[in-house]
Amino acid sequence: xxxxxxxxxxxxxLLFGAFSLVPLLYTAWYSLHNVQLSALDHKxxxxxxxxxxxxxxxxxxxxxxxxxxxxxxxxVPQLLAAxxxxxxxxxxxxGSTAWRVVMLTPYATSVAAATLVFTLLYSWDGGMVNWILxxxxxxxxxxxxxxxxSQFAVSSxxxxxxxxxxxxxYLAAMQAIPADLYESAALDGANRWQQFRHxxxxxxxxxxxxxxxVSTIGATQLFGEPLLFGGVSGSKGGSEHQYQTLGLxxxxxxxxxxxxxxxxxxxxxxxxxxLIVAAVNLxxxxxxxxxx
Amino acid sequence: MTTTELTPxxxxxxxxxxxxxxxxxxxxxxxxxxxxxxxLVSLAPLVWTAIAASRTNHRLAETPPPLWFGGNLxxxxxxxWEQAGLGTAMLNxxxxxxxxxxxxVLFSTLAGFAFAKLRFRFSGLLLLLTIGTMMIxxxxxxxxxxxxxxxxxxxxxxxxxxxxxxxxxFGTFFMRQYLVQAxxxxxxxxARVDGASSLRIVWHVVFPAxxxxxxxxxxxxxxxxxxxxxxxxxxxxxxxxxxxxALNSLGTGYxxxxxxxxxxxxxxxxxxxxxxxxxxxxxxxxxxxxxxKG
Numbered sequence: 404x405x406x407x408x409x410x411x412x413x414x415x416x417l418l419f420g421a422f423s424l425v426p427l428l429y430t431a432w433y434s435l436h437n438v439q440l441s442a443l444d445h446k447x448x449x450x451x452x453x454x455x456x457x458x459x460x461x462x463x464x465x466x467x468x469x470x471x472x473x474x475x476x477x478x479v480p481q482l483l484a485a486x487x488x489x490x491x492x493x494x495x496x497x498g499s500t501a502w503r504v505v506m507l508t509p510y511a512t513s514v515a516a517a518t519l520v521f522t523l524l525y526s527w528d529g530g531m532v533n534w535i536l537x538x539x540x541x542x543x544x545x546x547x548x549x550x551x552x553s554q555f556a557v558s559s560x561x562x563x564x565x566x567x568x569x570x571x572x573y574l575a576a577m578q579a580i581p582a583d584l585y586e587s588a589a590l591d592g593a594n595r596w597q598q599f600r601h602x603x604x605x606x607x608x609x610x611x612x613x614x615x616x617v618s619t620i621g622a623t624q625l626f627g628e629p630l631l632f633g634g635v636s637g638s639k640g641g642s643e644h645q646y647q648t649l650g651l652x653x654x655x656x657x658x659x660x661x662x663x664x665x666x667x668x669x670x671x672x673x674x675x676x677x678l679i680v681a682a683v684n685l686x687x688x689x690x691x692x693x694x695x
Numbered sequence: 696m697t698t699t700e701l702t703p704x705x706x707x708x709x710x711x712x713x714x715x716x717x718x719x720x721x722x723x724x725x726x727x728x729x730x731x732x733x734x735l736v737s738l739a740p741l742v743w744t745a746i747a748a749s750r751t752n753h754r755l756a757e758t759p760p761p762l763w764f765g766g767n768l769x770x771x772x773x774x775x776w777e778q779a780g781l782g783t784a785m786l787n788x789x790x791x792x793x794x795x796x797x798x799x800v801l802f803s804t805l806a807g808f809a810f811a812k813l814r815f816r817f818s819g820l821l822l823l824l825t826i827g828t829m830m831i832x833x834x835x836x837x838x839x840x841x842x843x844x845x846x847x848x849x850x851x852x853x854x855x856x857x858x859x860x861x862x863x864x865f866g867t868f869f870m871r872q873y874l875v876q877a878x879x880x881x882x883x884x885x886a887r888v889d890g891a892s893s894l895r896i897v898w899h900v901v902f903p904a905x906x907x908x909x910x911x912x913x914x915x916x917x918x919x920x921x922x923x924x925x926x927x928x929x930x931x932x933x934x935x936x937x938x939x940x941a942l943n944s945l946g947t948g949y950x951x952x953x954x955x956x957x958x959x960x961x962x963x964x965x966x967x968x969x970x971x972x973x974x975x976x977x978x979x980x981x982x983x984x985x986x987x988k989g
Binding site: 631670671 | 720721726727729734736737743744756759760805808828831832835839842858859862922943945956957961963968975976978
């Protein structure tokens with residue numbers, strides 16, 4: 404019996420270690436080497452060359468900026484909409500399960516399928532979005548080429564796929580809020596909006612923080628949407644690299660250009676960014692605990 | 696670090712009834728109107744995919760875009776099936792996602808059980824490691840995986856895609872959170888007093904108690920594995936694709952016909968949409984049970 408706890412966790416840790424943790428370290432090792440796709444057996448020590456190369460590359464900073472911009476314009480509206488949607492789903496509804504399933508269907512649609520559809524919806528000739536804009540008298544937008552247009556288009560795919568999912572997470576948390584908090588707020592004369600602001604939102608704060616972290620992780624590694632939105636030259640993120648994210652830049656450098664050492668360095672930069680995010684999150688959580 | 700917590704099954708009326716009852720207000724007409732708008736936005740792109748898939752490439756370039764079905768659906772589905780190799784792709788995706796799901800559920804349950812109910816050295820540290828690594832993006836693994844794959848001559852083979860995804864940190868943590876509450880420690884002790892071996896305990900006590908969470912984890916894992924993108928498009932090519940790899944080839948100009956591309960997107964999504972129709976309630980319940988605690 405003594406040995407069995409280890410027998411139970413062993414399959415998980417062996418597989419997890421071999422295919423997640425070990426590669427993480429190897430990626431760091433390769434980021435210090437010159438590794439070319441065309442000559443995989445010839446790895447030569449490069450020190451910090453790959454990182455210096457990145458820091459002096461306009462494309463890296465451009466990708467970092469795009470990741471940040473797209474991250475913000477996809478996460479903020481998404482979570483706000485999810486909060487509103489959760490609030491509505493929390494009412495007593497006819498067919499409440501059916502509503503929830505419907506809101507979750509975009510989550511079942513793969514990145515690839517969703518992006519192919521949205522690319523067509525956003526097309527210049529005969530695209531649905533421009534047609535609707537025209538209906539309201541707005542000039543057509545070049546969603547593929549313009550800076551903010553393409554970044555908005557890519558973000559909208561993320562928003563579409565994840566709003567319902569986050570709404571369900573908020574809904575679960577809302578249903579765990581004790582009813583007497585609302586009763587006492589109502590006794591104090593708080594109206595619906597004030598109850599939402601002063602009871603619901605503070606009670607949801609840990610959940611909101613959690614979804615912000617998860618969305619940030621997702622935004623940092625954003626890859627499939629911009630790749631497929633770009634069509635044939637997808638890995639460049641548009642003719643002017645206007646929606647090339649870090650994830651896309653890594654794929655482009657590694658498998659299109661063929662510089663796997665540099666790709667490893669980009670991967671580790673993404674990891675460092677996430678560590679910073681995690682540290683900030685930890686700090687915020689601590690402060691939250693203290694203030695409560 | 697923030698943690699998720701899965702609540703054990705509700706007993707008769709349960710938590711939600713008690714805690715939500717005083718709060719749950721009846722929805723007015725405005726609520727239904729706004730919800731309908733949300734529902735339309737959620738469903739319209741999918742419906743429109745089917746509409747576009749039933750038209751011709753020529754028609755899709757014209758203004759206004761088609762708002763109702765045309766007569767080319769089956770022709771386009773057939774073309775997508777043949778040109779993008781979606782037949783092979785579907786079979787491959789079923790094999791890949793199926794294997795990953797069985798393995799993830801099995802090993803997560805075992806590890807989750809050990810973390811929840813057994814005492815052993817370093818268990819706290821190992822659990823912390825598991826939680827901490829949930830945030831590592833797939834980009835951190837693909838370069839070494841690619842080099843190993845090339846060394847072994849494994850490119851373009853399905854097990855290359857399956858192996859790295861056989862377990863997830865999320866799965867183990869998910870099962871641990873569930874079993875902490877859903878599996879009474881006395882039950883294990885009673886079985887042990889009766890002289891049951893560890894394997895018997897797992898089979899007759901742990902699995903029955905874990906079944907609801909195993910089902911939910913299975914559904915979530917299948918959706919995740921079916922939609923996995925980055926590593927499959929690096930490891931596989933159009934000769935032996937998963938559905939996502941085939942869709943990627945469609946989108947990057949392998950087939951220039953937009954109506955056929957939409958037919959491919961429709962076909963690639965269909966299995967999951969069917970699963971949603973059948974198990975939607977369970978999937979929704981599963982995501983909501985992953986209720987959050989700071």
